[in-house]
Each structure stands twice: as C-alpha cells, then as structure tokens.
Amino acid sequence: MANKHQNFLLTGFGILLLASILWAKEPAPLNRLPRIDPDYTDIQVPSNIAPLNFRVQEEGEPFRVSISAPEGKSIEIKSKDGLIQIPMKKWKKILADNSGASLKYEIEVKDEEGWQAFAPFENAISSDTIDSYLAYRIIDPAFGLWVKMGIYQRNLETFDESPVLINRITHGKCMNCHNFLRNDPNNMMMHLRGGEGSGTLINWKGELRKVDTGTPFNKAGAYPSWHPSGEMIAYSVNKLSMFFHSERKESRDVLDSASDLIVYLIGENTVTSDPKISDPERMETFPCWAPDGRSLYFCSSPNLESYVVKKDGVEDLAWDRIRYSLMRIAFDPDTREWGELETVLSAGEMDGSITEPRVSPDGKFVLFTKADYSNFPIYLKSADLYMLDLETGKVERLSCNSLEADSFHSWSGNGRWFVFSSKRRDGFCARPYFCHVDENGKLSKPFVMPQNDPAFYDTFIKTYNVPELVRERIKINPRTFANTAHDNSKKYKAQLDPVLQPRQTGEDDDLYRPAVQ
Amino acid sequence: MSEDNIKMRGLRNLPILATGVLFLVSFYLVILKVIRPAAIYVKQMPVFVSTSHAFHEALAYPGGLIDYISSGFMLYFVKEWIGALFLTILCLMIFILITALLQKRTLLKGFWGLPFLPCLALAMMLTNYDRPLADTMSLTLALGVFWITQQFNKKSLALRLILLFVLGCMLYYLTPGGFLLFLVLIIISQIPTLISSPINIILIGLAGAFAWILPTLAYQWIFLISKKEAFLAHLPWMQNHPVMMPFILFIILLFGSILLASIRIEPKVGKGNRILNHPVTVIAQMILIPVLTVLLVTATVNKTTRKIHEIRYLAHENRWRDVLAAMDVNAIRHVTCMTLINQALYHTNQLASNMFAYPQAWETSGLILPADIAYEYPLDHSHIVYDMGHVTEAERWAAEALVLYGQTPWVIEHQALINILQEDWAAADKYLQVMGKIGPTRERAAHYLDIVKDPERLRYEYRLQQLKALRPENNFVTSINYPQKDFEALLQQNPENKMAYEYLMAHSLLAKDFQTFAKFLPKYKDFNYHRMPRHFQEALVVYVAQKGKVDLPGFQPDQRILQRFNEFRQVAQQTRSYGNAGIQQLKEQFGDTYWYYLIYTQIESG
Structure with missing residues (x-):
C-alpha cells in the first residue's frame, strides 16, 4: 500500500518536473549590454581586487546574474532590486583560479514578457596585482572652508576603510599631501595645517617626527616627492589663491603667484635648493624624482608678472594664459650636485599646461596632466591624463579620460596599474579610478573603486583627494600621528643650507580656511 | 484597598496631576511661542540622511547615535507644533523619572512641587538654542538608567556592580555626558546610605573610577575622539555658550532632590507637612509652577539669537x-x-x-x-x-x-x-x-x-x-570684496536684471558713491517704476547740490522731494547746536530719508 502511494507521488512529481522543463522558456536574448552602475563592463581587473558590486539599471524584476570563468564554479546571484553584491569568498576564489583568464557576466531580468538575457560582457583578470591599499583624503567638495576631513586607507582586496588620521583628533586641522617612498607605508609623510600643531609629519626609518620645513629661504613645503634613496624629499613651495568664475560649471580656480622647489635632507634636517629649481623669474612646482634618483622632473612657468597685460589701459592678469612646461634636471645623489636643466615638453608644443608629472617605477613613462592653463587641474574640466614614452618621446592623450577633470594619479609599485581622480560621475566629486598599463603603455578601460554598497556613490557627497597606492597597511595609529603633531619635543625645525641666502618668504598661507562655527 | 482609600488617594494626587498638566501646557506653549522650534531648527541645521554610510558614521563615536536620532527628529521642527511636542514629551519623561525617583521618600512628602523644579531649569536650558534635543535626550537617558539601577538598591553589591558596569557601558556609548551625570547621581544617592551600609563605599569608589576610566579608554584606545568629547559630549559645556547657569541650576536641583530623597527619615506629621498640605500652599504650587515656567523662560530666552x-x-x-x-x-x-x-x-x-x-x-x-x-x-x-x-x-x-x-x-x-x-x-x-x-x-x-x-x-x-x-552668459571673475563690480557685470550681461540694478544702486547709495549712482541712474527707466524711486530722487538732489550743474537731462526730482530737502536743510541747520537732541529731532522728521543716512548714520553707529 505504502509502495503504491510512493509510486504515485513519484510519478506525479516526475510529470510536474517534466512539464516545468518543457514549459520553462529560454530567456529571450537582448542584443545589447545591460546598463549597470558602476560601469564594470569589459574592463581589466587585478586578481586581488574586492568584489565589483554593481547595480543593474534596467526595468523589471527580479534579476539573475551569473559570473563564470573557465575554472571553478560560477557565481549565481539573484536580486529583486538589481543591487548585485558578490559574495567575497566566491569572488576571491574565482579570481584566484582564473588569473590571466576572463570572467563572463550574464545578466537576465524578468519583465512583462518573461525573462530577458542581455548580451554578456567580460572582465579580463590580470595576473598583475595591484597594491593592496589606497590612501586618500576625504573632504567636502571644498571651495574655501573646511570642517571635517581625514586621510583614510582602504584595503582594495576587501571593503575595509580605516582612518590614517582624522581632524577630529587634531583640533580640526587641515591635512594633505600624504606621500610615500616607493609605495612603502613605513616611509611616509603628510602635512598638517592650521594653527598650533602644524607641520610636516615624516615617518622615516621607524621614527615619526614633525618637521617645520620653513626656513629663511622658503615657506613650508607643499607638493612632495620622495627621493628613491629615501634620504631626501623634494617639495614645491607655493603661494596659492583661489578665485571664482561667474559662468562655467566649475567656478573654482586657483592661481599660484610664486613657487620654487626645495629639497629637504631628512637625516641632516636641512633644506637646500638651487637657482635652477628656484629661479625668481619662474614658477617651479610639482617635483617628481625619476626612479633612479638621478633626475628630477617638475613643472615650470614664467613668473606671474609676465602674464600681466594691459586691457583698455588697465593692468590685468591673463590667468588663462598661465601655462607650465615639463622640465627635467639632472642630479647626482652622491655629490648632491645639480646638472643640466632641460625642457622635456613645452607648454607651447602641448598647447596647454602640464602638471603633476609621475614617472613610472620602471622609468619608461611619465604620466602627467594637461589642462588648458594653470597648475590646479582638479578644478579644470579640461584636465586630462597624458603619457610620455621616455624612450620614444611619444606623447599620447590617454583613452581613460573623460569630459570632467581627470588628474592626481599615482602608480602602483609594480608599475602595471595607476589610480587617478576623476570627476566623471557628477562633475564635482572626485572618485578613484584604476587603470591597467601593459609594458607597451597600452591601457585598459578604467573602473571606479568598488564599494560594498553598489549605490554608495549616488549619495556620498565627499571627494576622494590625492589617491596614493600603498603596498600594505599603514600601521601607525592615528593617535600616534595626532600626538606627534602636538608634541613639540618631537618637532624638528629645518636648517637652511649655508650656501643659500635668506630671502623674503612671506607668511605661510593656505588655500582653504577653517570654518568658524 | 477599599474604594474609599482609592478615592482619597485619587483626591490627594489631583493637585499633582492638575499641576502636571498645567506645567506641561505652559512648557509646550513657551517652547512654541517663546523659544520657537523654527529658531532651534535654523540654529541647529540638523543633518539626517538615511543612508547606511551616514548611519555607520554616526555609530563610529560615542554619542553619535543620539546625535543622529535627535537630528532625525529635529528635521520636523520646521513644523513648530511638532518640535514643541517632542521637547514637551522629553520634559514629561524627565518629570516622570524624577517623580519616580523621589516617590516614597519620606522627607519630601507633601512637597510634590519638587520634581517640577529641575524641569523648570530644563525649560530655561532650552532657551540657549544649543543642541537642545540631543542634550535633553541625554539627560532623559541618564535619569532613566539611574532609575533602573535604583530598583536594584536592595540587591547584592555584586549584582549592583555588574548592573552599573553593563548599563554604564551602554549609556556611555549612547551619551558620554549622560554617563558622567549618571555616575554622579549614583554617587550622590549612595552617600547618605553609607552610615547604614558602609559597604556602599565600594560602589561609590568604583563609580568614581568608572567615570574616569571609561572615557579615558575611549579617547586613548577605542574611539577617534578628543578628550573633551570623551568626557563631556552632550553636556552643555561642550559648547562655548552662556548656557551654564540654567544647567547648573538643573544639576543643583536634581542632585539636591536626589540627595534629600536619599536621606531616609521616619515620617513625622509635623508643622512642616501641615503647611505643605494646606490648601493654600497646594493652590500656590499649582499656580506658581506654570507661571514661573512662563516668566523664567521669557526672561532667559536669548532674544537676539x-x-x-x-x-x-x-x-x-x-x-x-x-x-x-x-x-x-x-x-x-x-x-x-x-x-x-x-x-x-x-x-x-x-x-x-x-x-x-x-x-x-x-x-x-x-x-x-x-x-x-x-x-x-x-x-x-x-x-x-x-x-x-x-x-x-x-x-x-x-x-x-x-x-x-x-x-x-x-x-x-x-x-x-x-x-x-x-x-x-x-x-x-x-x-x-x-x-x-x-x-x-x-x-x-x-x-x-x-x-x-x-x-x-x-x-x-x-x-x-x-x-x-x-544667469550671465559670459564669464567674468567674481569678487565678493567688490560686490558692485559683480552687480555691474550682471546688469551689463542682462539689462533686465532688476535685482542686480537695485543692489548696485543701493550699494552706491550706502557707499556714498555718487559717481556710480549717477552713471546708472538713467537705467531706472528700463524697470517700469511708476516714477523715479524716492531714494534715487533724494540722492539726485544731493548730487545736484554738490555738483552744482550735472549732465543728467530729463532727470528732475519731484517738487515734493525738493521741498522736503529744503526743510531738511533748514531743520538740520536749526538743530545743529542742540547736539544729540537735535539729531533725534531730525531723525523723527527725516529718519527715513537718504539725507539723514548720508549725514548722521555714521555718527550714530560710530
């Protein structure tokens, strides 16, 4: 009797199964890619990146996403609202098993006509890993004021973000220009500005110190570049001021009215320079050492007075004509003697202003920003990334650019990736984008830093500033940075190299000001 | 309990209830009409965005959750009745808690108006517009947690210590300032019990140590916050504002009440109790408390703010x-x-x-x-x-x-x-x-x-x-330090920009810049005024008087204005020797004119 019932049930179940198989339709193919945000279609990803969570922006519900690769199990995700959050473990495994191969994304949505399948897309998994951490400053889209800010580090292999230093524990100070010796978190520096405790924090050879790089020759240093030997840091010394336009989508603009380069010798606590890099007739800025330490790249423009023009008998500044050229000067690290100064790329031949040169770790390329004018590309929509091949001399506008400002780039330690700030999503908040570069300088499509919440960037009205790739976690506790900043016994006052003569330096000033609440 | 007993008790509680209602109504009304929740809203500018990021950010520091929640409530303060209601409900909760804490305390029997007094100070605290909701929530939580611990007063010391630790940690995360207040309340309430239970010194000592250790751990190890925040967040001295007096009053009244309530004395039906229970005293308390609420809040509210x-x-x-x-x-x-x-x-x-x-x-x-x-x-x-x-x-x-x-x-x-x-x-x-x-x-x-x-x-x-x-179509560099340049540029690009024109003219009048005024005066005809605006006419009269002859054909002030100008000159001349009294007389007659501004405003303000 029991067997009879069992047979009956099994037969019924079999019929139902057969019917469901027969009735189940194959999803109707749509001959287009799905709209997803962030756009992770057809990109190249490092094999150690966190899951690229995204949102399907198509009508209908629910959604099915299948992520497959030649090796291992595919990842199947169902979502009612189109938010696709990829399980971390499965993602890590599929990347690890398929390094050098591709991930295939198949996305389906159910609408009034049943299941629809979008054209699949792929992500190439690069065997070139990216540095595990990204350090950046998070600030409001600043015009003049600041209140809250902090330098953070994000583990790119997960979604963990932790503060390196926040101004909640530094009496509300401004902090900027975090910089590392060859992507090494154990040798790093940053500036703190705004009242007592201001200075440059340098962690060098295991000692964290605060340095006042201001001397009778110069104000405190600004844009840094660490010499590959680790023994010295080149700084620009700038006098920046902000002005505003009445009619353009990005109304902010910045002017540098005087700038020079200095070199801070860390071990000797001494500031030195040379007339070739601190010429009163020119404005030198954005230093960048070549990886062999035998030359210094920087940007240079004639001084501000040379841009004063007479308009209707009245003197006016032709701010839109201020353009910087890319320069290089030879340097002997042993004797510390400066050599020949040469123009690598002139503003004239580039028909624009060159800023932020960054030499690739293999010394083959210089990645730089070009904008219509000025030295503050983050506020210029015309700012784009360019690459100079140092072997061939060929300059190329990179395919990763957008209609918004693309600037502030940083190479990974292995030179196969770079990160840059782009405002392409909304025009006013910069986001870190990553791009792969092969040994021939060929680029992949850039992709934005993944977030656990795929809709994160929609409502996050803060800007990611100065993204710098770092090999590993910065281990110094934020409180240690804060305590050092306020501990005058750890303060070093830089000495001036006796060969240099004191000169008018003016007050230390800042582009931004703390808010009075 | 017999029906008569219940009735008697109900009758005894009637004045308290009536006073409570009167107090709450007066509290609600002073918040609504005197303090003004809309003014609180503007002063606070609450931030509450319901995203996971904002929420996690709020959880990253002690007190953040209360800040976040209070900001969420405060969004509704633009509807003033809602704002007043929120604050009144919090006040009611504080009142209930204080009443509950003082209940059955024999010394205070009859003086039922006592729990109202800290609430009165609370009303005064709200007059400073600094974080009223978060701070009041913090006080409420501190009192609530204190009340819970009081329910375990007769339990073993070990249990009370565990409770103190667990509740203290939770309270600290919610409100560091409230945590400090809670521990002080614990200490104060335990001091009078030392004679009967000397072992309570352990509780007092540990509460004191806890008040120091937990905030210290918080700012040195656990959270990225300042020392001040770790100890005092949500207490009025976090802000640089003269709010301390009402707060100190609140604290004195609260601590005083708790201290008095903690002194256990056998009830004696003496003269004092008879006075307190006398109908005249009862009625006086009923009237006095709401009246005091209105008077004190009105007197202490920061009118300028x-x-x-x-x-x-x-x-x-x-x-x-x-x-x-x-x-x-x-x-x-x-x-x-x-x-x-x-x-x-x-x-x-x-x-x-x-x-x-x-x-x-x-x-x-x-x-x-x-x-x-x-x-x-x-x-x-x-x-x-x-x-x-x-x-x-x-x-x-x-x-x-x-x-x-x-x-x-x-x-x-x-x-x-x-x-x-x-x-x-x-x-x-x-x-x-x-x-x-x-x-x-x-x-x-x-x-x-x-x-x-x-x-x-x-x-x-x-x-x-x-x-x-x-919107201007062509770009120009703006200048906040020379706003007239911006007004000019806006007007130049859009001749129909009436606001730019009026601001340019008003700026030239205020700056006594007759050159700009005269240059742009002819443009007034582009803006459909019925006639030349009065202040333009007044300035034109002065300009003509100064220049003697001006090249502004067709721009004639009204006869009425000319006549008034002559009167102004006469009166000004007559009153010149009267000093301030003369200026006052002139102000009464001509205080609304540009002429008066031109000559006397600087003297007044300077």
Whole structure:
C-alpha cells in the first residue's frame, strides 16, 4: 500500500518536473549590454581586487546574474532590486583560479514578457596585482572652508576603510599631501595645517617626527616627492589663491603667484635648493624624482608678472594664459650636485599646461596632466591624463579620460596599474579610478573603486583627494600621528643650507580656511 | 484597598496631576511661542540622511547615535507644533523619572512641587538654542538608567556592580555626558546610605573610577575622539555658550532632590507637612509652577539669537513681509539680519524707495555680506546672490554651507536647484538622491527628479525659468570684496536684471558713491517704476547740490522731494547746536530719508 502511494507521488512529481522543463522558456536574448552602475563592463581587473558590486539599471524584476570563468564554479546571484553584491569568498576564489583568464557576466531580468538575457560582457583578470591599499583624503567638495576631513586607507582586496588620521583628533586641522617612498607605508609623510600643531609629519626609518620645513629661504613645503634613496624629499613651495568664475560649471580656480622647489635632507634636517629649481623669474612646482634618483622632473612657468597685460589701459592678469612646461634636471645623489636643466615638453608644443608629472617605477613613462592653463587641474574640466614614452618621446592623450577633470594619479609599485581622480560621475566629486598599463603603455578601460554598497556613490557627497597606492597597511595609529603633531619635543625645525641666502618668504598661507562655527 | 482609600488617594494626587498638566501646557506653549522650534531648527541645521554610510558614521563615536536620532527628529521642527511636542514629551519623561525617583521618600512628602523644579531649569536650558534635543535626550537617558539601577538598591553589591558596569557601558556609548551625570547621581544617592551600609563605599569608589576610566579608554584606545568629547559630549559645556547657569541650576536641583530623597527619615506629621498640605500652599504650587515656567523662560530666552534665526527662517521660506514685520532692535544689531531685511525690501518692491526707513547702520555690509561674515552665514548669502541670478556664486556659497552645516535639507535642496539651473543634471541628480533620503524633503526630491529626467519640464517652473533667464552668459571673475563690480557685470550681461540694478544702486547709495549712482541712474527707466524711486530722487538732489550743474537731462526730482530737502536743510541747520537732541529731532522728521543716512548714520553707529 505504502509502495503504491510512493509510486504515485513519484510519478506525479516526475510529470510536474517534466512539464516545468518543457514549459520553462529560454530567456529571450537582448542584443545589447545591460546598463549597470558602476560601469564594470569589459574592463581589466587585478586578481586581488574586492568584489565589483554593481547595480543593474534596467526595468523589471527580479534579476539573475551569473559570473563564470573557465575554472571553478560560477557565481549565481539573484536580486529583486538589481543591487548585485558578490559574495567575497566566491569572488576571491574565482579570481584566484582564473588569473590571466576572463570572467563572463550574464545578466537576465524578468519583465512583462518573461525573462530577458542581455548580451554578456567580460572582465579580463590580470595576473598583475595591484597594491593592496589606497590612501586618500576625504573632504567636502571644498571651495574655501573646511570642517571635517581625514586621510583614510582602504584595503582594495576587501571593503575595509580605516582612518590614517582624522581632524577630529587634531583640533580640526587641515591635512594633505600624504606621500610615500616607493609605495612603502613605513616611509611616509603628510602635512598638517592650521594653527598650533602644524607641520610636516615624516615617518622615516621607524621614527615619526614633525618637521617645520620653513626656513629663511622658503615657506613650508607643499607638493612632495620622495627621493628613491629615501634620504631626501623634494617639495614645491607655493603661494596659492583661489578665485571664482561667474559662468562655467566649475567656478573654482586657483592661481599660484610664486613657487620654487626645495629639497629637504631628512637625516641632516636641512633644506637646500638651487637657482635652477628656484629661479625668481619662474614658477617651479610639482617635483617628481625619476626612479633612479638621478633626475628630477617638475613643472615650470614664467613668473606671474609676465602674464600681466594691459586691457583698455588697465593692468590685468591673463590667468588663462598661465601655462607650465615639463622640465627635467639632472642630479647626482652622491655629490648632491645639480646638472643640466632641460625642457622635456613645452607648454607651447602641448598647447596647454602640464602638471603633476609621475614617472613610472620602471622609468619608461611619465604620466602627467594637461589642462588648458594653470597648475590646479582638479578644478579644470579640461584636465586630462597624458603619457610620455621616455624612450620614444611619444606623447599620447590617454583613452581613460573623460569630459570632467581627470588628474592626481599615482602608480602602483609594480608599475602595471595607476589610480587617478576623476570627476566623471557628477562633475564635482572626485572618485578613484584604476587603470591597467601593459609594458607597451597600452591601457585598459578604467573602473571606479568598488564599494560594498553598489549605490554608495549616488549619495556620498565627499571627494576622494590625492589617491596614493600603498603596498600594505599603514600601521601607525592615528593617535600616534595626532600626538606627534602636538608634541613639540618631537618637532624638528629645518636648517637652511649655508650656501643659500635668506630671502623674503612671506607668511605661510593656505588655500582653504577653517570654518568658524 | 477599599474604594474609599482609592478615592482619597485619587483626591490627594489631583493637585499633582492638575499641576502636571498645567506645567506641561505652559512648557509646550513657551517652547512654541517663546523659544520657537523654527529658531532651534535654523540654529541647529540638523543633518539626517538615511543612508547606511551616514548611519555607520554616526555609530563610529560615542554619542553619535543620539546625535543622529535627535537630528532625525529635529528635521520636523520646521513644523513648530511638532518640535514643541517632542521637547514637551522629553520634559514629561524627565518629570516622570524624577517623580519616580523621589516617590516614597519620606522627607519630601507633601512637597510634590519638587520634581517640577529641575524641569523648570530644563525649560530655561532650552532657551540657549544649543543642541537642545540631543542634550535633553541625554539627560532623559541618564535619569532613566539611574532609575533602573535604583530598583536594584536592595540587591547584592555584586549584582549592583555588574548592573552599573553593563548599563554604564551602554549609556556611555549612547551619551558620554549622560554617563558622567549618571555616575554622579549614583554617587550622590549612595552617600547618605553609607552610615547604614558602609559597604556602599565600594560602589561609590568604583563609580568614581568608572567615570574616569571609561572615557579615558575611549579617547586613548577605542574611539577617534578628543578628550573633551570623551568626557563631556552632550553636556552643555561642550559648547562655548552662556548656557551654564540654567544647567547648573538643573544639576543643583536634581542632585539636591536626589540627595534629600536619599536621606531616609521616619515620617513625622509635623508643622512642616501641615503647611505643605494646606490648601493654600497646594493652590500656590499649582499656580506658581506654570507661571514661573512662563516668566523664567521669557526672561532667559536669548532674544537676539531667537530673532536672528526667526528672520533667517522667514527669509528662507520667502515670507518677505513677515521678515519686515519681525524686524526689531535685536534684528538690526546683526549684519546678516540686515542683509535679509534688505533682501525682503527688494522682494516687496521697497528697496529703492524705502530702505532708509530701516536703520542702515551696517552700510554696504548690511546689503551684501563681506567675505568674512559670508563664511559664517554662507547659505543666507547664497540665497541673496541666487535671487539675482548669480548662480555660480550662489553655488560657491552653498558649497561653503555644505561644509559648515553638512547635508541639511535646506543646503541640499538649494544645491539641487542651483544645479538644475545650470543644467548640470548629474550633479542635480546626486543632490536629489540625497534629498530623497531626508524624510521631509522626499516628495520635493521626487518632483525635481522628474525635471532632471525630463528637462522639458523646467518650462513649467516659473521661478526657475525667471532665474535661468538672469544667469550671465559670459564669464567674468567674481569678487565678493567688490560686490558692485559683480552687480555691474550682471546688469551689463542682462539689462533686465532688476535685482542686480537695485543692489548696485543701493550699494552706491550706502557707499556714498555718487559717481556710480549717477552713471546708472538713467537705467531706472528700463524697470517700469511708476516714477523715479524716492531714494534715487533724494540722492539726485544731493548730487545736484554738490555738483552744482550735472549732465543728467530729463532727470528732475519731484517738487515734493525738493521741498522736503529744503526743510531738511533748514531743520538740520536749526538743530545743529542742540547736539544729540537735535539729531533725534531730525531723525523723527527725516529718519527715513537718504539725507539723514548720508549725514548722521555714521555718527550714530560710530
């Protein structure tokens, strides 16, 4: 009797199964890619990146996403609202098993006509890993004021973000220009500005110190570049001021009215320079050492007075004509003697202003920003990334650019990736984008830093500033940075190299000001 | 319990209930009418965005959750009755807790008005406009947790210590200041018990140590916060504001009550109790407490702060006639208020004809804020330049407001509209996404999102269309330090920009810059005035008098103005020797004229 019932049930179940198989339709193919945000279609990803969570922006519900690769199990995700959050473990495994191969994304949505399948897309998994951490400053889209800010580090292999230093524990100070010796978190520096405790924090050879790089020759240093030997840091010394336009989508603009380069010798606590890099007739800025330490790249423009023009008998500044050229000067690290100064790329031949040169770790390329004018590309929509091949001399506008400002780039330690700030999503908040570069300088499509919440960037009205790739976690506790900043016994006052003569330096000033609440 | 007993008890409690109701009604009314929840809203500019990121950020520091929740409630303070209700409910909770704590304490039997006294001090604390909701929530929590621990007073010391530790840690995470208050209450309540239970010294000692250790651990190891925040967050001395007196009063009354209540004395039906229970005393308490609430709050409210924020609120709501009606001596003391009053004068078509009827002692700063003050009131400044179509400058100051206040509904909505005007759809969309995450602005966000999705809809937005038409088409470098240059440039690019014109003329009058005034006077004919505005005529008379002969053909002041000018000169001459009395006489007759401003305002303000 029991067997009879069992047979009956099994037969019924079999019929139902057969019917469901027969009735189940194959999803109707749509001959287009799905709209997803962030756009992770057809990109190249490092094999150690966190899951690229995204949102399907198509009508209908629910959604099915299948992520497959030649090796291992595919990842199947169902979502009612189109938010696709990829399980971390499965993602890590599929990347690890398929390094050098591709991930295939198949996305389906159910609408009034049943299941629809979008054209699949792929992500190439690069065997070139990216540095595990990204350090950046998070600030409001600043015009003049600041209140809250902090330098953070994000583990790119997960979604963990932790503060390196926040101004909640530094009496509300401004902090900027975090910089590392060859992507090494154990040798790093940053500036703190705004009242007592201001200075440059340098962690060098295991000692964290605060340095006042201001001397009778110069104000405190600004844009840094660490010499590959680790023994010295080149700084620009700038006098920046902000002005505003009445009619353009990005109304902010910045002017540098005087700038020079200095070199801070860390071990000797001494500031030195040379007339070739601190010429009163020119404005030198954005230093960048070549990886062999035998030359210094920087940007240079004639001084501000040379841009004063007479308009209707009245003197006016032709701010839109201020353009910087890319320069290089030879340097002997042993004797510390400066050599020949040469123009690598002139503003004239580039028909624009060159800023932020960054030499690739293999010394083959210089990645730089070009904008219509000025030295503050983050506020210029015309700012784009360019690459100079140092072997061939060929300059190329990179395919990763957008209609918004693309600037502030940083190479990974292995030179196969770079990160840059782009405002392409909304025009006013910069986001870190990553791009792969092969040994021939060929680029992949850039992709934005993944977030656990795929809709994160929609409502996050803060800007990611100065993204710098770092090999590993910065281990110094934020409180240690804060305590050092306020501990005058750890303060070093830089000495001036006796060969240099004191000169008018003016007050230390800042582009931004703390808010009075 | 017999029915008679219940009745008797009900009758005994009747005065307490009646006083409670009267007190709460008076508390609600003083919040609503005297303190003004709208003024609290403007002073606080609450930030509450319901995103996981904002929530996690709030959880990252002790007290953050209370800040977040209180900001969420405070969003509704623009509806003033809701704001008053929130605060009254909190006051009721504090009252209930204090009453519960003092119940059955024999010494205080009969003095049932006692629990009202700390609440009265609380009402006074709210008059300073500094974080009233978060701080009051913190006090409520501290008292609530203290009340819970009191229920275990007769349990073993070990249990009480565990309770103190567990509840203390939880309370600390919610409100560090409340935690400190809670521990002080524990200590105070335990001191009188030392004679009967000397072992309680352990509880006192550990409570004292706990008050020091936990905040120290918090700022040195656990959270990235300052030392001050670790110990005092949510207590009034976190703010640099003269709020201390009502707070100290609150603390004294609270601690005093708890201390007295902790002294256990056998009940004696003596003379004191008879007096307290006498019908006259009962009625006196019933009347006195609500009356005192009204009087003390009215006396202690910071009238200048209230007025500034009341005017800022009205201006934000574009209630221009109400702005002018709300103007008083407190308002004109504040330069930002003066700019809002002048903005209201423009919107009610009175700037060119009646601005000097209002004290213009702030001169040009009272028309348009100089940079240093604009950085303190960026949103108000942004709205002024926005109204004249100077959209990028409005965006700049809205961005400063975003930094200063955070993602408040006003700032986010203003930014969204600015970006819609600039047809910067991606940026507008972003602000609208955030706006959609702020409770009270959700509907408006959806409305504007429709415009972003279909920009054709902008045609149906009359105000936005008007402003869009005023936007300058050609770029110029703006200058807040020389606003007349911006007004000129705006006018040059859009000759129909009436606000830019009136502000340019008002600026030239306030700056006594007759050259600019004369240069742009002829343009008044482009703006459909019935006749030349009164102040222009008054300035023209002076200009003609100064220059002797001027090349402004066809620009003749009215005979009435000329006649009044002659009278002014006569009276001024006659009263010259009277000193201040003379000036006062002149002010009474001619205080609303440009002539009076020209000669005497500087003397008055200087």
